[in-house]
Amino acid sequence: MDQNLKLSGCIPGWTLYPQRTFRTLATGLIFVWAGFSSVCFAAQEELPQKPFQIAEAITLHTFHIRAQDLQSALLEFSKKLNLQLLYPTELTQGMHTLGLDGTFTTEDGLRRLLEGTGLKYKFVGTKSITLSNSSDQIELSPIDVVGTDNIGYLxxxxxxxxxxxxxxxxxxxxxxxxxxxxxxxxxxxxxxxxxxxxxxxxxxxxxxxxxxxxxxxxxxxxxxxxxxxxxxxxxxxxxxxxxxxxxxxxxxxxxxxxxxxxxxxxxxxxxKQPLDHFFAEGGVQFGTFDDYRLTGDVSGPVTDNKKVKFRINAAYEDNESYIDFFTHRHIFVAPVVSVDFTTDTRLTVEATYSNDHWSSINNGQPASGLLTPNINGKYDPATQISEPNFFGTTRGGINVMSRLEHRFNDWLVARANFSWMQNRRTFQEGFANSFLADERTLTRGMFYTPGDTSDDFYYLVDVTANFDTGPVSHDLLLGVDYQRQTADFHTLSVPMGSIDLFAPVRNVTPLPPLSPTNTFIQDISTFGGFLQDRITVFENFKLVGGFRYTYLDQDTSFARGLGPLVPNNRHDSAWTTQAGAVYQPWEPVSLFVNRMQSFVPQGGTSVGGTPFDPESGTQYEGGVKTTFLDGLLNTTVSYYHITKSNVQTSDPNNPGFSIAIGEVESQGLEASLQSQPLPNLNLIASYGYTDTEITNDNDGNMGNELRNVPQHTFALQSRYDFRGGPLDKFSLNGNIQYTASRQADNANTLIIPGYTKVDMGVNYQPVPKVDIAFWIENLADENIFSTAFGPYVYLQNPRTFHGQLKFRY
Missing domain, CATH: 2.170.130.10 (TonB-dependent receptor, plug domain)
Incomplete structure (x- = not known):
């Protein structure tokens, strides 16, 4: 880079806005609680990322820039973010902008200011940006991007x-x-x-x-x-x-x-991460079936130097359903605090608390009389299978995560992560068994637990190193992790009184005894180490390779009723690998291939007491990604083939036991599109073709399709914003989702019908800080069966109407 461009002040023929420089990168050890937001790399040459680029990628800023000449708006924009803008003064002469009002990321805001001007931008250094005409892009030294590509749905x-x-x-x-x-x-x-x-x-x-x-x-x-x-x-x-x-x-x-x-x-x-300025947003949502939802989002700096920031999100929801005696209450709170010890060291601690109570959950409705013929006709789908005097289901969870990140120098960053999750649940729920010969009397069972608990501890330490070996650039990731999962379950499943599904009578059947329960105790420890290297061989050719070793120790104990606990211990270990390549024959097109592996430990043993090997999966995939219209049109098309082995199936020589020789295959084509063809039109679309087959099985399912996997899916979401005229400040949005028919089980005994779901909505922004919305879900009032398990299907809500009021400060 020309050294003159690093100076504050004026360069003849250029407009240069002042910038606060970063301090020299310190040395020392850093552990980063990794796992959020993105960092952009240069198109010509990748530079090591700075830790705060990760945070800046999802940092939102609130702007109130009125419509005015472009140069004045850019000056206001740069002062707000302490950015340095570089461009010839004549470049923006005579240009105007519609302004910027709302909350955006750095790059999203800049894109919107430049809409319709024909100008391009480029990030250089840490907080410097150049502007140019589309046909006259200024080329400076390697780019270190601090924003994200995040405009519309892009x-x-x-x-x-x-x-x-x-x-x-x-x-x-x-x-x-x-x-x-x-x-x-x-x-x-x-x-x-x-x-x-x-x-x-x-x-x-x-x-x-x-x-x-x-x-x-x-x-x-x-x-x-x-x-x-x-x-x-x-x-x-x-x-x-x-x-x-x-x-x-x-x-x-x-x-x-x-x-x-x-x-x-x-x-x-x-x-979401804390903001460096005060921000507040609240909303109320309401709709059919007495549905209402309250939300809040508050963020800002705690200290004057903005080194300590906070954010807290919360939601409360209460709703009913088309099913009788159904109610649901939901509470959610998510605070997060970040502390910048230095420009190179940041600690982020965040938590979530959630609590849900359902008066009863949908455990599936008999297909007979709803989806398939019944001699009595069709029963009312609103009929509750469970009983209204059951206490239903309550689930609560707490998750605490911390991320500590530190940068040693220009090429080395280390991160440390910790997560603790605790979940608790109680439930008393009725479920359907089968019809008697009259096809109207439904036998039922009951699930019950006085209280289940689980705890999950996860530790991750990793290091990212960006360096060159001759002409080859490396993005090396090396890490170790440890996870411990414990669970203490006390459950009971017993028969309960039957019900006439066509003429139900409530609360007359004596309840079965609620004790003793079965006990299941689990303690799983997993240790892993992994390495991945992304190699830039040439500017347009990249390779990636990696491997992981995982060791798993699992202790379980089970007791039926008052019987003794029967312990079981198993150990599993596995090596998994991945390899891939990306080739860009020209800049907008990326061709990619990969081979990747997976493994999932299995429970149980063979007839001889030998633990089953983990299920293993291998995928081969190839595809093409494109980006056109200066990044406003992005597509991906890929073909994949997956083989999953060591799947449990019946042991033909020992009834009641299993052997791990089963195999299934899945192959298909996937295509997706994200686009903003007009400044006020955004859309996203996807299509998937999936072909599954059980290729090895002793249960009579060989050659069958896997359950609940449609061969064809399609989805489209679009939003159009009106600008000017009588519909100014209005916008329309809607989506279409098509899911083809699927099999209800691996035996392929029942077909779940396909469906097309249409949602439509209108938004109105009377003033910049207030949004009003109204929308309709399932506009065509179609019967939507989301899934099935054997002869029991899950019918979703009919057409519903919703409204929302949201305000920001």
Whole structure:
């Protein structure tokens, strides 16, 4: 870089706004609680990232810049953020901007100021930006980007695949990023509501229970991490998005980065971080079935020097359903505090608390009389299977995470992470068994627990090193992690009185005894070490390779009723590897291939008492990513093939026992598009084709499809903002989701019908700090069966109407 450009003051023919320089990078050890937000790298040459670039990638700033000449607006923008803007003074002469009012990231705000001017921008150094005409881009030395590509629904940066942040076009995997704008426009109050836009995803949950976030990707259960950290023992309820900045979906096996996981997809939830200015937002949402939701988001600096900042998000929700006697109450609180000890060291501590109570959850409704013929006709789908005098289900959880990050020098960053999660639950729920011969009398059972608890501790230390070996550049990630999961479950499943599903009578059947319960105690310890190297061989050719070793020790004990605890101990270990390549024949196009592995430990033993080997998965994938219109049109198309081995199936020589010789395959095509073809039009679309087959099985399922995996899915979300005229300050948004028919079980005994769900909404912003919205879900009032387990199906809400008022300060 020309040394003159580093000086404060004026350069002839240039406008140069003052910048506060960074202090010299200190040496020392740093542990960073990694796992949030993205960092951009230069298109020509990658520089090591600074730790605060990660935070800046999701830092929001509030602007109130009126419509005026562009140069004055840029001056106001740069002073607000302490940025240095470099451009010839004649470049902006005669140009105007519509202004900027609202809360945006640095780069999102700059994009909006430059809309319609034909100007491009480039980040140089740490907080310096150059402007140029589209055909006359100023070339300065390597870029160190401090913002994110985040305009409309466009988000091309992700941390899931690298833990440190990279452009999605430099990653040799299919990765999707859904930003806060999309979450807001689609009213996605839980993670599961946004995952429907992932190509090939299949909803395996329900709106009326704790499993709404359950999704299948490429035929297998999805995996979830928060800010890159694993956790959970199967008791997690739906995750509220009130404190979520964006959601990343990393397709395919991710065991090298995250340990034991299904070969499907890893969903990384990136949380909101504290702001360096005061910000407050509140909202109220209301709708059909007495649905209302209150939300709040407050952030700002604690100290005058802004080295200590806080943010707290909260939500309260209460709703009913079309099912009789159903109510749901939800409480959510998420505080976060960050402390900048130096310009190179930051500590972030955040927590979430959630508590949910359902008067009863939907455990499935008989398909007979609802989906398939019944001699008595159709029963009312609003009929409650459980009993209204049961105490229902309560689930509560606390999650505390800390991230400490420190930068040694220009090329070495270390991070330390800790996460603790505790979950508790109680439930008393009725469920359907089967019809008697009259096809109207339904036998039932009851689940019960007086209280289950689980704790999860996760520790991660990793180091990122950016260095060159001759002409080859390396982005090396090295880490170790340890996880301990404990659970203490006390459950009971017993028969209870039957019910006439066509003429139900309530509260007349004596309840079965609620004791003694069965006891299950579990203690799992997992240790892992991993290494990944992303190598830039040439400017347009990158390689990635990595491996992980995992050792798992599992102690379980089980007692039936008052019987003695029967202990069982097993050990598993596995090596998993990944390899990939990215080639850019020209700048807008990236061709990628990968081979990745996964493993999932299994419970149980063979007839001889030998523990089963872990399930193993191998994926081969290839595809193409493109970015056109200066990043306003991004597409990904990929083909994959996954083989999952060591799946348990029946032992033909020893009835009642299993052997791990089963195998399933999944292959398919996925395509996604994110675009802003006009300044006031945003859209996102996806299509998935998934073909699954059970290729080895002793249960008579060979050649069958996997349950609840549609061959075809399609989703489209769009928003159009009116500017000027009688509809000024109005916007329209809507989405279409198509899911093809699926099999209800691996035996393929029942087909779940496909559906097309349409949502439509209108927004109005009477003043810059107030938003009013109204929308309709399931506009066509279609019968939507989200999933099924054998002969029991899950019917979702009919057409519903919703409104929202949101205000900011």
């Amino acid at each position: 988000s091309q940066k992700a941390i899931s695949a690298t833990r440190s942040g990279a452009d999605a076009h430099d990653i040799s995997q299919n990765i999707e990023v859904y930003n806060r704008n999309l979450l807001e426009d689609t009213r996605s109050n839980s993670i599961g509501e946004v995952l429907r836009f992932s190509p090939g995803a299949s909803w395996d949950g329900d709106q009326m229970g704790p499993f709404g976030d359950n999704f299948l990707f490429r035929g297998f259960f999805g995996n979830e991490v928060v800010n890159g950290l694993r956790g959970g023992t199967g008791m997690i309820t739906q995750r509220d998005t009130q404190n979520v900045e964006r959601v990343e979906v990393l397709k395919g096996p991710a065991s090298v980065m995250y340990g034991q996981m299904e070969p499907s997809a890893t969903v990384n939830v990136v949380t």
